[in-house]
Amino acid sequence: MDEHGKIAARVPHVSYLVRTIDAELDEMMPFLAAVALDGPKGVGKTETAGRRVAHTYSLDDPDQRKIVAADFGLQSIPEGGVLFDEWQHLPQVWDSVRRQVDAGAPPGRFLLTGSATPVDAAGTHSGAGRILSLRMRPMGLHERGVVQPTVSFSELLYGSEGGPDTGYAGPQAKIGGTSDFSIVDYAQAIASSGFPGIASLPARLQQVQLDSYLLRIIDRDLPDRDIEVRRPETLRRWLAAYAAASSTTATYSSILDATTGGDGYQPSKDTTLRYRDHLQQLWLLDPVPGWTSFHNPLKRVSQAPKHQLADPALALRLLNFTANDLLNGRGVHMFGPLLESLAALGVRILAQAAQARTFHLRTHGGDHEVDLIVEGQGGALLAIEVKLAAGIDDRDVRHLHWLKEQMRGDVSDLVILTTGSQAYRRADGVAVVPLALLGA
Incomplete structure (x- = not known):
């Protein structure tokens, strides 16, 4: 992936694979004015949602974010279905959409996709009863x-x-x-991943892209959330210890004990619990x-x-x-x-x-x-x-x-x-x- 977490342009085009959530959207959108898709980066939210709308605002783009930020009432938004992609970069858009739903927006008007819970969502309405949230996971x-x-x-x-x-x-x-x-085939299915842009690549490129994905989480996404990662390698060790505990109910203290590296350094329990909470908000952990x-x-x-x-x-x-x-x-x-x-x-x-x-x-x-x-x-x-x-x-x-x-x-x-x-x-x-x- 490139520095923005998107699949790089040199990767061959992958034809769209119909997802289970497509049937859910087909059933719900004729009756709902607003639906939100939540899930980790690279899971295919933008592609799935973009196929159902006439207009897309990429809110991780500063210029497009400014346009929407200056229009809380969404008066300048064109008619037809609209996608607000990566809405967590502009949390106010959630309330803007909610108000539009209250004002009688037609079915299928808004889709929102998010790859993180907003850092500062204290002033954001839950959206209950107005915006239906659906979880989108990597491909099964x-x-x-x-x-x-x-x-x-x-x-x-x-x-x-x-x-x-x-x-x-x-x-x-x-x-x-x-x-x-x-x-x-089952071993290869585990290794190839359910991220659409990665699964179709040769094995070596799959590994490179997955390593890059994890590096972005550690080096950029957590710091972007004001989470100081003083020792990136220690965080990676904690994630590896968590990975080793896959499909178990191992205690967090035992996972923490397994984090100690050759340098003898072990992060504090409070630090790793903060990492855990924010990694869940990035949809990386799915207990x-x-x-x-x-x-x-x-x-x-x-x-x-x-x-x-x-x-x-x-x-x-x-x-x-x-x-x-x-x-x-x-x-x-x-x-x-x-x-x-x-x-x-x-x-x-x-x-x-x-x-x-x-x-x-x-x-x-x-x-x-x-x-x-x-x-x-x-x-x-x-x-x-x-x-x-x-x-x-x-x-x-x-x-x-x-x-x-x-x-x-x-x-x-x-x-x-x-x-x-x-x-x-x-x-x-x-x-x-x-x-x-x-x-x-």
Whole structure:
């Protein structure tokens, strides 16, 4: 990426890949005057939003920012759909749009994209009821055009005759299909990233661009937010320690302990917590919360989040591993956790489209764990385990059956996501689905 975080001009043009969020926008924009897309830089927000408007104001451009700043009432904005890109550079535009919505702006009038929570948003109205905010993540495996999915996530959650409007209404989803997506392909999918402008590059350029992306976060984006990074290498070490904790609930104190380098220097806890909070505001960290729902009758469960970066490829680069390292090198121990990261990324994208939320479950002491719990409308509940192995036996499904017993059968479906080739339903009812075959 260049110094502005955009894909450099020398990179070949990449045809647009339809995203899951496109269907959400298709459904919502005919009825809503303003929608905001939030997510990390390079995730494709500008391209997705720009396809739906007639005019774009790039508010990271000082000249365009001055034009909009001088027109709080947006009186000079032309008719038709308008995109305010990187709106956090001019937080007042949020209130300007909100006022226009209150004044009767037509459906599809405004789109806002942001790659950071504004540093000074104290005077900004929440926008609740006026501006709908949607999270846009890097591409899940189902969005990358590498395999045609055959298993519907929505049907797993709601049943083949249900949906967000009706909640769970069986019968259970039909499970079938085959995939030639190999274990090597999964390693490469982790390494190639879900950032559209990076995923299509040769492997070496992918690594260079991901390294540049991380460097920008450390050297520019955090300082731009008035966060002093006195020791950039120490921050990178903390990020690497966080990456090593991917798909775990490791305590922040243990992550901090792993940050100490050969120089013996360790940042203070307060410093790293500030880094963590601001990295989340840049959408770089994307932890999965523990499940604490009204529908959860379990008492002794951990509320600690599972650590995840926005994209597993960033974790791979922070650890200085390659796809080959995951397969047969020094990174073998990270293949399972990063496969779970890849699965969590796709599931969260699909869950958002299905009006559902994604959690994980871990009892105190770790006696029982379920990698992902998806809670949908009408009490629909989907439990998912992620396994690196292609073959599944009874030991792999024991936590799923335990959960179903605890919930007194009130579970829409039980799923194991694997690296195998065949999607099928076991005799005990558990759906075994290759990750590459999971789609909307």
